Amino acid sequence: MRLLFTIFLGVVGFALFWFFQQYNQHYLQTRTQLSSWTKEMLRDETRLDYEVLKNSFFLYQNYDELSSCQKRLQTRVQQAKTFPIFNQNEELRTIYERYEKLLVHKLEQIEKFKQTNATIKNSITYLLRMLQNIPQKYLRQKRIATAILHLEGNILLAKNALDPDFLRSIKKEADLLNSFIKRKDPKEYLFRLLIHTKLFLHTFPSYTATLHTITHLQTIPTLKRLENALEHYFTQQDKKVQELFYLLLFFYFLSILSILYLIHRLSQENSALKELQTKLQRYAITDDLTGLLNRRAYKQDIRRISSPFFAIVDINRFKQYNDFYGNKVGDHILRQSAKILQKALPLHYEAKLYRLGSDEFGVLIDEKTPIDQKRFASAIIETFNKEKITFKNIEFFVSVSVGMTRKRPLLESADMALRSIKERYHRNYAIFSKDLDYFEQIKENIKKSKTIKEAVQKDYILPFFQPIIHNATGAIAKYESLGRIREKDRYESVYPYLELAKEMGLYPQITKAMLYKSFLALKKLQKPISLNISMNDIENPDILKLLGELLKQNADMAPFITFEILESETLKDYKTVKDFISIIKAQGCQVAIDDFGSGYSNFAHIFNMEIDYIKIDGSLIEQLPTSQNARRVVRAIHDLAKESGIQTIAEFVSNAAIFEEVKKIGIDYSQGYFFEKPRPII
Amino acid sequence: MLLAQLPFAPIPKKIAYNKKLALLGKSLFFDPLLSSDKSVSCASCHKPSHAGADDRALSQGVGGQKGELNSPTVYNAFFQFAQFWNGRASSLQEQAAGPLHNPKEMNMSTNLLLTRLQSSPYYKKAFKRLFGNPKITFDMVTQALAEFEKALYTPNSKFDRFLRKEVSLTPQEQRGYLLFKKLGCVTCHNGINLGGNSFQKIGTIIPYRAPFPHDRYEVTKNPEDKGVYKVPSLRNVALSAPYFHDGTIPTLRQAVAKMTYYNLGFYLSTKEQEAIVAFLKTLTGQPPAILQEEE
Numbered sequence: 001m002r003l004l005f006t007i008f009l010g011v012v013g014f015a016l017f018w019f020f021q022q023y024n025q026h027y028l029q030t031r032t033q034l035s036s037w038t039k040e041m042l043r044d045e046t047r048l049d050y051e052v053l054k055n056s057f058f059l060y061q062n063y064d065e066l067s068s069c070q071k072r073l074q075t076r077v078q079q080a081k082t083f084p085i086f087n088q089n090e091e092l093r094t095i096y097e098r099y100e101k102l103l104v105h106k107l108e109q110i111e112k113f114k115q116t117n118a119t120i121k122n123s124i125t126y127l128l129r130m131l132q133n134i135p136q137k138y139l140r141q142k143r144i145a146t147a148i149l150h151l152e153g154n155i156l157l158a159k160n161a162l163d164p165d166f167l168r169s170i171k172k173e174a175d176l177l178n179s180f181i182k183r184k185d186p187k188e189y190l191f192r193l194l195i196h197t198k199l200f201l202h203t204f205p206s207y208t209a210t211l212h213t214i215t216h217l218q219t220i221p222t223l224k225r226l227e228n229a230l231e232h233y234f235t236q237q238d239k240k241v242q243e244l245f246y247l248l249l250f251f252y253f254l255s256i257l258s259i260l261y262l263i264h265r266l267s268q269e270n271s272a273l274k275e276l277q278t279k280l281q282r283y284a285i286t287d288d289l290t291g292l293l294n295r296r297a298y299k300q301d302i303r304r305i306s307s308p309f310f311a312i313v314d315i316n317r318f319k320q321y322n323d324f325y326g327n328k329v330g331d332h333i334l335r336q337s338a339k340i341l342q343k344a345l346p347l348h349y350e351a352k353l354y355r356l357g358s359d360e361f362g363v364l365i366d367e368k369t370p371i372d373q374k375r376f377a378s379a380i381i382e383t384f385n386k387e388k389i390t391f392k393n394i395e396f397f398v399s400v401s402v403g404m405t406r407k408r409p410l411l412e413s414a415d416m417a418l419r420s421i422k423e424r425y426h427r428n429y430a431i432f433s434k435d436l437d438y439f440e441q442i443k444e445n446i447k448k449s450k451t452i453k454e455a456v457q458k459d460y461i462l463p464f465f466q467p468i469i470h471n472a473t474g475a476i477a478k479y480e481s482l483g484r485i486r487e488k489d490r491y492e493s494v495y496p497y498l499e500l501a502k503e504m505g506l507y508p509q510i511t512k513a514m515l516y517k518s519f520l521a522l523k524k525l526q527k528p529i530s531l532n533i534s535m536n537d538i539e540n541p542d543i544l545k546l547l548g549e550l551l552k553q554n555a556d557m558a559p560f561i562t563f564e565i566l567e568s569e570t571l572k573d574y575k576t577v578k579d580f581i582s583i584i585k586a587q588g589c590q591v592a593i594d595d596f597g598s599g600y601s602n603f604a605h606i607f608n609m610e611i612d613y614i615k616i617d618g619s620l621i622e623q624l625p626t627s628q629n630a631r632r633v634v635r636a637i638h639d640l641a642k643e644s645g646i647q648t649i650a651e652f653v654s655n656a657a658i659f660e661e662v663k664k665i666g667i668d669y670s671q672g673y674f675f676e677k678p679r680p681i682i
Numbered sequence: 683m684l685l686a687q688l689p690f691a692p693i694p695k696k697i698a699y700n701k702k703l704a705l706l707g708k709s710l711f712f713d714p715l716l717s718s719d720k721s722v723s724c725a726s727c728h729k730p731s732h733a734g735a736d737d738r739a740l741s742q743g744v745g746g747q748k749g750e751l752n753s754p755t756v757y758n759a760f761f762q763f764a765q766f767w768n769g770r771a772s773s774l775q776e777q778a779a780g781p782l783h784n785p786k787e788m789n790m791s792t793n794l795l796l797t798r799l800q801s802s803p804y805y806k807k808a809f810k811r812l813f814g815n816p817k818i819t820f821d822m823v824t825q826a827l828a829e830f831e832k833a834l835y836t837p838n839s840k841f842d843r844f845l846r847k848e849v850s851l852t853p854q855e856q857r858g859y860l861l862f863k864k865l866g867c868v869t870c871h872n873g874i875n876l877g878g879n880s881f882q883k884i885g886t887i888i889p890y891r892a893p894f895p896h897d898r899y900e901v902t903k904n905p906e907d908k909g910v911y912k913v914p915s916l917r918n919v920a921l922s923a924p925y926f927h928d929g930t931i932p933t934l935r936q937a938v939a940k941m942t943y944y945n946l947g948f949y950l951s952t953k954e955q956e957a958i959v960a961f962l963k964t965l966t967g968q969p970p971a972i973l974q975e976e977e
Contacts, residue, residue, distance in 0.1 A: 060689040060863060063880045064873035067763035071772065108902075114880035115910070122866035122886070122946055129864065187949070195947050199887055 006258045013251040020248050027241060030085055031234055037080060038227045044073050045103075045220050052110060052214055056117055056162075059125065063114055070107050077103050085233075095229050099222040106217045109210050116207040123196045123203070124159055127152055130196075135189050144180055147173045148193070155200055162208050167201055174198065287355040289331055290338035298354045298362055302410055309367040310410040312403045312418050313341060313380055316428070318359035321396065329391050333398060334359065336389040344383035356411065367406070377402040377429030405432035449504060451487065452497040456506045460486040461494060461513040463521060464678035468530065468649060468671045471663055478528035478562065480671060481518040482678045483510065491680070502536060511537050512546055519550045521681075522557055530562040530592065535569040538580045551587050558588035562613065566594045567606070578609055585610050592649065597637060607644045614641045616667070618652030624661035635665050642666075689863070689872040692842035693758065693917070693967060699832045704972055706808050707830025710823060715798050717788035719744045724781065724788075724827070727753040730973055733921035733966075734759075734834060739929030743787035750895035752929030757970065758917045760832045762878035767927055768898050769881060769912045774828035779820070792820045799823065836918055836967030844964065851964060858961025861954055866946050875915035876965065883910045884927070887947035892928060920963045935959050 051066040077100050080086065086093040131152050138144045151173040158166035174197045181190050285297030293301070302308060315337060322330035338353070341361055345351045349371070354362035363380075365371065380402055389396045403418030417432040455461055465479040483494030494510060501507045515531065522529050537543045551558060563584055565577060581591050592613035593606060597620045606614075616637055623630035638648050650662040653672030662670050710716060711724045727741040728734045734757035741753040751767055759765060765777035781787040782795065799805040799818050809818045812826075841859075843849045851859060862868055871877045881898050884890045890909065898910035911927050924930065925937035938958050942950050950958070 060868055060872070062689045062691070062872045063763075064691065064761075064875075067873075067879040071763055074772070111881060112906070115882055118869040118880065118882055119886050121869040125864065125866040125869070126946060126948065192948055195887060199947070 003262065006255070006262050009251065009255045009258050013248075013255045016244075016248050016251055020244055023244065024241060027237060030083075031237075034083065034085065034230055037076065037083075038223065038230065041073065041076060041223055042220065042227075044069050044076070045223065048073065048106075048110070049215065049220075052113060052211070056113075056211060059121060061117070061121065066110070066114070070110055073103060074107060085230075089233060092226070092229055092233060095222065095226045099219065099226055102217055102219045102222055106214060106219050109213050109217070113207070113210045113214060116203050116210055119199060119203045120159065120207050123200045124155070126196050127155055127193070127200070130189070130193055133189075138189070144177065144190075147176050151177065151193075151197060155197070158204060162211065164205055164208055167204060170197065171201060174201070290335055290355050292338050292361070293352060293354045295354065295356050297352075298356060298364065298411075301352055301364055302408075305364065305366045307367045308406065308408070308410055309365040309371050310405050310414050311363040311376070311380075312356065312411070312414040313361040313363060314401045314403070314418055315359040316399045316401055325391075325394075329394075329396075332391050333389055333396060336387075337361065337384075337398060337400075340383055340387045340389075341380065343387070344380045346379075362411070362414075364410075373404050373431045374429070377404060381428055399428065402429040403432070404429070407432055445500060448497055448500050451485065452494075452501050452506060452510075453504065455485045455487070455494075455497075456501075456509050456513075459513065461510050461517075462486060462491075462680070463514055463518050464491065464680055465521070465529070466671055466678035467676050468669050469675050471668060471670055476527075477669055478530055478560075479525075480530040480564070480678075481514065481521070481532070483514050483532075484678075484680075507536055508540050508542055511540075511543055515543075515546060515550060519554060519557075522560060523554060526560075528560040528562065530564055532564045532566075532594065534566065535572050535577070538576060539573075551584075551589075555587075559590075562590040562592050564592045564594040564615065567596045567598060567617075574605060581609050581611065597633060603640065607640070607646070611646060613647050613649055613669075615649040615651055621650045621652045621658060621662070621672075622654070624665075625657040631661065631665070634667075638665050638667055688845075689868050690841075690845060690876065691874040692845045693761070693835055693837045693839070693874060695837050697760075697832070697835060700829050701833075701972075701975070703812055703826050703829040704833040705830070705975060706812060707826035707828070707833075708972060708975075709804075709808070710827055711830050715802070716782060716790060716795065717744050718790055718794065721745070722788060724756075727781075727787075728756040730969070733757055733836075733918040735922035736929075737923070739924050741787075743781075743784065744789045747786045749786055750893075751927055752924060754914060755918065755922050756831050757834050757836050758875055758878075758915055760835060761873075761875045762912070762915065763880075764912060766896075767911045768896050768901050770901050774831045775824045778824040778827040778831070782824075795823065796820060830972065833972040834970040836970060839917070839967035840964035841961075842967065852960070854957050854960045855964050856961075858957035858959070859964075861958055862961055865942065865950075867941075867958075870913045870945075871916050875917055877913040877915040880913055881907070881910050882913050882945075885909065885944040888944045890944045892930070894927075916962060916965055918966050920959075920966050934962060938962070 048066065048069040051069055055061040055063065055066060080096060080100070086096045131148075134145065134148060138148060151170055154166045154170045154173070158164065158170065174194055177190055178194055181188065181194070185191055186195075285293055285300065287294040302310075315333070318330070318333070321333055334355070338355065338361065341353060341363070345353075345363065349365045352364045354364065356362045381400060384398055384400045389398050401418055401421045403414045403416070403421065405413040405417055407413045413432040417430040421428060421430045462484055463481040464484045465481060467476040468478050468480060469475070470477040484491045485494050485497065498507065498510070501510055511534075518529060518531055551561075565581075569577065585591065590612040591610065592615050593611055594615045595617045596606075596614045597617040614637065616634055620630050620634050624634060634650075641648050647668040649669040649671065650658075650667045651671050653659050653662060653670040653674045655674050658672070659670060659674055711728075714720045714723045714726075716723060721744055722742070727736045729736060734755035736753035739752055741749045741751070743749060754767060759774060759777075763769070765771040765774060766780065771777035771780060782790045783792075796818055799809070805818065806816070809822055810816050813822055840849060840851070840855075844851050850856075862871075870880060870882050873879045884892075884894075894909045894911075898907035898912075899905065901907075919925075920934055923934065923937075924932045925934070926940075931937045931940060935955050938955055939950055942948060
C-alpha cells in the first residue's frame with residue numbers, strides 16, 4: 001500500500017515534471033513568438049507609414065517598399081489568427097480582432113492611396129509642365145494669365161499643404177478659365193489644363209481623406225494595446241508557471257519524504273524479520289522438552305570448536321522410570337535433570353548443553369584451559385546425588401554416568417567411553433582412550449567376522465583339551481573341551497569370536513561342531529570331558545535335538561560328560577536352566593557352574609539346582625596369593641559348596657603359589673597353565 | 683539609401699534559389715502533361731521566345747479555348763507584389779495553381795495531375811530525390827513551379843547598368859528616360875519592375891472604352907475598382923507585344939501613345955514617342971540563365 005502510494009507519488013511527480021517542462025517550453029515559445037510578432041508588426045507599421053508619407057511627398061516615387069510592407073503586414077496579421085492564445089483569451093482576441101480589422105482597412109486605404117497618389121502626381125507633373133508652356137496668346141491676356149497662375153499656384157499649395165481649403169478658389173479659377181474655352185479640342189491648352197484641374201479637384205478630396213485615414217487609423221495604438229495586454233497576460237502566466245513550479249517542488253519533496261518513510265519502514269521490517277529469523281533459528285536448535293540445545297545445534301557447534309571437550313551424561317536406568325511411572329514422570333525427570341546439569345557445571349567452562357537422545361545429555365566445552373576430567377565428572381555425578389527430583393511427593397534418586405572424550409567423532413567416542421562404564425559398573429564415569437577405540441574394534445570386528453565365517457564354512461572349528469587335575473592325587477581327572485579356530489598353522493581361542501558369531505547367526509553351527517567333535521574325542525579317549533554350554537544353546541531346539549541324539553548314540557558315555565554353564569547365564573532364565581539341568585542329569589551327565597564368583601547370583605538359587613561342581617572364577621583364583629579378601633571369598637564359596645555336597649574346581653592356576661593356596665583351601669580340582677595348556681589331542 | 687530614394691532599382695545580378703527544385707519546376711513548366719488533354723504547357727502561353735509572355739492577344743487553353751486576357755509575362759514576376767492581372771494571388775506558388783485548375787486554361791484536377799506525375803518514373807524519382815517522400819503532393823508541384831519562376835529574372839539590362847553607372851544612355855534614350863519621369867509615367871511604373879507594385883485604373887483621365895474582364899473589382903467588389911488592374915511591369919516590354927490587358931495594342935509605340943492619352947491626358951509628339959520607346963528598349967535584360975541550364 002505504502003509502496004503503491006510512493007509509486008503513485010512518483011508517477012504524479014514525473015507527470016507534473018513532464019507537464020511543467022512541456023508547459024514551460026510551450027509558454028516560452030508562445031511568449032517569444034508573440035513578442036517578436038508584435039515587434040515586427042510595429043516595425044512594419046512604422047515603415048509603412050513612413051513609406052506612405054514619402055510617396056506622397058516625393059514627386060518621384062517607388063511603391064516597391066510600400067508594397068512589400070503591405071504584403072508582410074498582410075501575411076503576418078493572418079498568421080496571428082493561428083496563435084492559440086487568441087482563442088484562449090477573450091480580451092486578447094477582442095483586441096487582436098480589432099487590430100486586424102483596422103489593419104485590413106488601412107491596407108485597403110493604402111491601395112487606394114497608391115491609385116489616387118498616382119493620379120494626383122500625374123496631374124501635378126502635367127500641370128507643372130503646362131506652366132512651362134503657357135501659349136503666348138494667353139500670356140498677353142492678363143486675366144487669363146493671372147487665372148492660370150493662380151490656378152496652378154493654388155493646386156501646388158493644396159497639394160503641398162494637403163489642404164482641401166484651396167479647392168474652392170481652384171474651382172473658381174477653373175470656372176473662369178472654362179468661360180474662355182471656345183471649342184472642346186483636346187489639343188487646346190486651356191481644355192487640357194481644365195481636364196487635369198477637374199481630375200485634381202475630383203481626386204484630391206479622396207486623396208487627402210485616404211491619407212488622413214491612413215495616418216489616423218488607430219492601428220499602432222491598438223497594436224500597442226495588444227502588446228500591453230499580452231504583457232499583462234504573460235505576467236499573469238508567469239505567476240501560474242511559478243505556482244506550477246511550487247506545486248512541482250511540493251510533490252518532489254512529498255515523494256522524497258515518502259521514500260524516506262518507506263526506507264525507514266523497510267529497515268524496521270527488516271529488523272523485525274531478523275528478530276523472527278533469530279527466533280526461528282533458536283527454535284530450530286532448541287530441545288522442546290528441556291530447553292537445552294538439540295542435536296542439530298550440537299552438529300553445528302562441534303564444527304566450530306577447535307579443541308573440544310565433550311561429555312555424554314546418561315541417566316542410569318531411565319527406561320525403568322518411564323516404564324514404571326509413565327512418560328509424564330519421565331519427561332519431568334528429564335527437565336529436572338537438565339536443570340541439575342546446568343547447576344553442576346561451573347560457569348567458567350562456558351559449557352554448552354544439549355539433549356542428544358531420550359536420556360542422554362551432551363556437554364560441549366571449548367577446552368582453553370585443561371579440564372580435570374575426574375573432577376568434572378565427579379561434580380556432575382555428585383550434584384545429581386545431592387539434588388533430589390520429586391514428582392507428586394514421590395522422590396526419585398536419579399544417578400548418571402558420564403562418558404567423556406576429546407577425540408572426534410565426539411559423540412561416538414564419548415558413547416564408547418559410556419559403554420565401557422556400563423560394562424564395568426565399578427565406576428560411573430570414563431574418558432575415551434585408545435583401548436576403548438570403537439573404531440579399531442570395528443576394524444577388528446570386520447576382520448574377525450571374516451575369520452569366523454571362513455572357519456565355520458571350512459569346518460576349522462575344533463576342540464582343544466585342557467586337563468583338570470585332581471588336587472589330592474595330582475592325577476588328571478578329566479579334560480575341558482575348549483573351542484579353537486584353525487587359522488593356517490595357528491590355533492586361537494574361539495571365545496573372542498562368540499559374541500560376533502551370535503550376531504552373525506553362526507553360533508549354533510559352532511556349538512554343533514564343538515559338540516560333534518567333542519563326542520568323537522570322547523569315544524576315542526574314553527576319558528571324562530567337560531563341555532561348555534550356553535543359554536543360547538539351551539534355548540535352541542536344533543542344538544537340543546543334536547545333543548539328545550549324541551547322548552542317545554553314546555548312552556554309555558553319559559557319566560563321562562560334565563556340562564559347564566556360566567554363572568551369569570543362570571541369572572537370565574532360571575527355570576529354563578533348571579529344566580535343562582534336570583534333563584541331562586536324568587541322562588546321567590554331570591553339571592558344573594562356570595566362573596562362579598564373577599556375578600551377583602543368588603547362592604540359594606544356584607545351590608537349589610542339582611549341580612555337581614562349582615568352578616570358581618579365575619579372577620578370584622589369581623588373587624589368592626596376594627589378596628586376603630579373595631582368599632576369604634574363595635574359602636566361603638568352597639565351604640558353602642562342601643556343605644551342599646558340591647565339588648570345587650579352581651581355574652587359572654598358573655603357578656605353584658596359586659596351587660599352594662588352592663590346596664590349602666581344600667579345593668578339589670585345579671586347571672591352568674601351571675599344569676598344562678589346552679592342546680589338540682589328549 | 684540614395685538608390686532607395688530613386689523611383690527605380692536594378693534587378694540584382696544574381697538571386698538565390700534552389701537550383702534542383704527550379705530545374706524540376708522547369709521540367710513541369712514545359713510539360714504538356716500538366717494540361718488535361720496534354721495539349722498545352724505553362725510555356726504555351728508564357729513563351730520563353732516571347733519574354734515569358736504570349737504573342738497572341740488572348741491566350742489559348744485546352745481544346746483551343748480562348749481566354750479573356752493577354753498572358754502577362756512570367757519573367758521577373760517574382761518581384762511583383764501580387765500575381766494575375768487583378769492581383770488575386772499573393773505569391774508565385776499560389777498563382778501556379780490558377781491556370782492548372784482553370785477549365786479554360788489547363789483544366790487539371792489535383793488528382794489527375796498527381797496521378798500523371800506519380801506514374802511518370804522521371805517525376806517520381808525527381809520528387810523523391812528532392813522531398814525525400816515518394817508521394818508527390820500538389821504543394822510540391824506548385825513549389826517547384828514557383829521556384830523555377832523565381833529563377834526567371836532578366837538582369838543586366840542597359841537601364842540597370844545605367845542605374846549602376848556602368849554605361850550611359852544614348853541622347854534619345856536619355857530624353858525618353860526624362861520624359862518618362864517628367865510626363866508622369868513613373869507615378870505608376872516605378873520600382874524594380876517599373877510596375878507590378880500597385881493597382882491602377884486604365885483611363886484615369888480619358889475613359890478607356892473596353893470590357894474589363896477579371897479586373898480588381900472581381901476581387902474587392904468595390905465599384906471604384908472597376909477597370910482597375912495591376913500595373914504591368916515594363917521590363918522586357920519591347921519583346922512582349924501585344925499590349926494592354928486585352929492584347930489589343932500590337933506595337934509598343936501605340937501602347938505608349940494610348941497609355942499617355944488615356945492615363946495622362948495628352949498626346950505625345952512622334953519624337954517624344956520615339957524617345958520613350960527607345961528608353962523602354964533599354965529595359966530588355968539578359969534572358970534568364972536557367973533556360974540554358976540542364977539538369
